[in-house]
Amino acid sequence: MMLSIKSVAKNFGGVKAVNKCSFDIEENKITALIGPNGAGKTTLFNIISGLIGIDKGTIKLQNENITNLQPHKIANLGISRTFQLTKVFRNMSIKDNMLLAKHTSEEEIKKILDSVYLHKPLDTFASELSYGQQRLLEIARALLMPHSLLMLDEPTAGVNPKIRQELKLILKNLKKEGKTVLLIEHDMDFVMSVSDTIVVLNQGRVLKIGNPKQVVKDKKVLEAYLGK
Amino acid sequence: MYIILVVSLNLSMGFTGLINLGHLAFWGVGAYTSALLTLNGVPWYFAMLAAGIVAAFFGFILALPTSKIKGDYLAIVSLGLVFIMDSVVRNWTSLTRGALGLPGIPRITSSSINFLVFSFILAAVVYFFAYKLVSSKHGKIMQAVRDDETAAKVLGKNTQLYKIMSLVISTFMAGIAGSLFAHYITFIDPTIFSPDILIIVLSMLIVGGLASLNGAVFGAIIVLALSELPRIIIVVPALIGPIRDMTFALLVLIVLIYKPRGLFGKVDL
Ligand SMILES: Nc1ncnc2c1ncn2[C@@H]1O[C@H](COP(=O)(O)OP(=O)(O)O)[C@@H](O)[C@H]1O
Numbered sequence: 502m503m504l505s506i507k508s509v510a511k512n513f514g515g516v517k518a519v520n521k522c523s524f525d526i527e528e529n530k531i532t533a534l535i536g537p538n539g540a541g542k543t544t545l546f547n548i549i550s551g552l553i554g555i556d557k558g559t560i561k562l563q564n565e566n567i568t569n570l571q572p573h574k575i576a577n578l579g580i581s582r583t584f585q586l587t588k589v590f591r592n593m594s595i596k597d598n599m600l601l602a603k604h605t606s607e608e609e610i611k612k613i614l615d616s617v618y619l620h621k622p623l624d625t626f627a628s629e630l631s632y633g634q635q636r637l638l639e640i641a642r643a644l645l646m647p648h649s650l651l652m653l654d655e656p657t658a659g660v661n662p663k664i665r666q667e668l669k670l671i672l673k674n675l676k677k678e679g680k681t682v683l684l685i686e687h688d689m690d691f692v693m694s695v696s697d698t699i700v701v702l703n704q705g706r707v708l709k710i711g712n713p714k715q716v717v718k719d720k721k722v723l724e725a726y727l728g729k
Numbered sequence: 730m731y732i733i734l735v736v737s738l739n740l741s742m743g744f745t746g747l748i749n750l751g752h753l754a755f756w757g758v759g760a761y762t763s764a765l766l767t768l769n770g771v772p773w774y775f776a777m778l779a780a781g782i783v784a785a786f787f788g789f790i791l792a793l794p795t796s797k798i799k800g801d802y803l804a805i806v807s808l809g810l811v812f813i814m815d816s817v818v819r820n821w822t823s824l825t826r827g828a829l830g831l832p833g834i835p836r837i838t839s840s841s842i843n844f845l846v847f848s849f850i851l852a853a854v855v856y857f858f859a860y861k862l863v864s865s866k867h868g869k870i871m872q873a874v875r876d877d878e879t880a881a882k883v884l885g886k887n888t889q890l891y892k893i894m895s896l897v898i899s900t901f902m903a904g905i906a907g908s909l910f911a912h913y914i915t916f917i918d919p920t921i922f923s924p925d926i927l928i929i930v931l932s933m934l935i936v937g938g939l940a941s942l943n944g945a946v947f948g949a950i951i952v953l954a955l956s957e958l959p960r961i962i963i964v965v966p967a968l969i970g971p972i973r974d975m976t977f978a979l980l981v982l983i984v985l986i987y988k989p990r991g992l993f994g995k996v997d998l
């Protein structure tokens with residue numbers, strides 16, 4: 502098991518953002534986390550990466566307890582991620598952005614940038630890139646950082662159709678390579694085509710876990726989506 | 730001396746994004762440490778080093794609680810530190826002679842030309858060190874913390890440690906600058922904690938631009954030159970002060986309007 506989440510709970514004031522969530526992420530599989538807006542998906546990402554502390558529950562990465570560890574320690578244990586709102590170092594070049602993930606050669610940096618279809622000179626400042634290109638840079642940076650689990654928070658949100666298409670290709674390639682990925686995504690066709698397991702979240706609770714076929718047929722899932 | 734102060738402030742503020750309005754407190758601490766030590770017979774080079782260390786120690790104390798919270802709070806806490814230092818120095822009369830000040834601080838060199846050369850060399854050393862730091866791997870991480878602390882965290886960087894480090898280094902330099910100042914004017918009193926100097930240093934930083942070492946140096950030179958100008962061309966002494974302040978305000982405004990990042994600046998605040 503790559504990641505194991507047990508009865509995790511987090512309240513913001515009165516809001517139960519995450520309410521006794523339990524699920525596992527298997528190695529070499531793409532797991533999608535879906536659910537309506539406000540379901541608690543991003544909060545769960547922040548909990549896993551240690552940016553938000555939890556009230557209850559445990560999180561284990563490859564059997565090591567990482568519950569409430571500091572974010573940089575969790576990152577160094579092998580969790581790499583991107584954000585719903587892209588976080589690149591704006592006042593730094595593409596190369597420096599990448600070097601912060603791992604001290605490595607220009608060849609390796611270029612190889613990864615090629616794999617995400619970002620073809621820009623290495624000394625371009627991140628602030629000069631379009632939003633979609635910043636997304637690609639952020640994903641490249643997350644890929645370069647040594648990791649065993651990659652988490653992507655809505656990679657296709659707010660990007661143009663061309664980059665959206667490229668992002669789908671990137672994920673299909675990651676699937677081919679046998680990477681372990683946890684993906685938050687709203688585009689259902691995309692989720693259906695790329696994921697091995699789908700976890701449906703609603704109002705902070707796990708509503709359904711299953712493969713794509715099982716999930717689309719589930720009544721509760723349909724209600725949660727259509728009811729909103 | 731101003732160059733050291735501005736370069737060091739730029740290290741913490743421009744490069745790590747820590748808004749340290751209390752920078753002045755550390756240079757004051759440096760000035761007093763060095764003055765008290767040399768007045769009690771300690772050689773100046775030890776006193777200067779001690780000034781840096783004591784200032785850095787205070788920087789460390791400030792960094793511990795504030796590194797967990799966001800920049801704006803640091804600005805307020807550090808500004809508070811200036812007032813605390815001011816009142817400590819005023820009231821701890823047995824040590825500092827309070828408002829009477831400390832006269833007769835020994836000079837480092839006999840001639841002022843030698844002192845100028847010495848300050849220049851010291852500023853060059855500080856500049857060189859800051860340059861090395863900023864272009865190093867650790868310097869890059871400090872800049873990453875400034876741009877996006879959360880992103881730096883999930884890339885496995887201990888951002889809190891880097892914020893503390895940046896404050897300690899920058900306050901060490903401020904302490905050295907304070908020591909230099911004390912040995913230059915040979916008399917210090919609590920007015921060195923007055924906001925005037927802070928305003929001068931901040932204008933140097935804004936004019937020169939954040940996150941640019943060259944900017945820090947040029948900002949210091951331009952603002953200093955401008956501050957001496959009224960003294961030369963205006964005959965009525967009472968007018969010198971206000972006119973100088975107006976010149977600063979005007980200069981900062983013009984720079985902010987035409988070059989919002991400062992003449993050499995690389996980042997927005
Ligand atoms: N920092 C926060 N403080 C208070 N409430 C929050 C915070 N972050 C998220 N929430 C609340 O938690 C719930 C889940 O939000 P989120 O995890 O962003 O949902 P999703 O990513 O599934 O759209 C929402 O009701 C949101 O308003």
Ligand SMILES: [Mg+2]
Nearest residue numbers: 542543544585
């Ligand atoms: Mg979200």
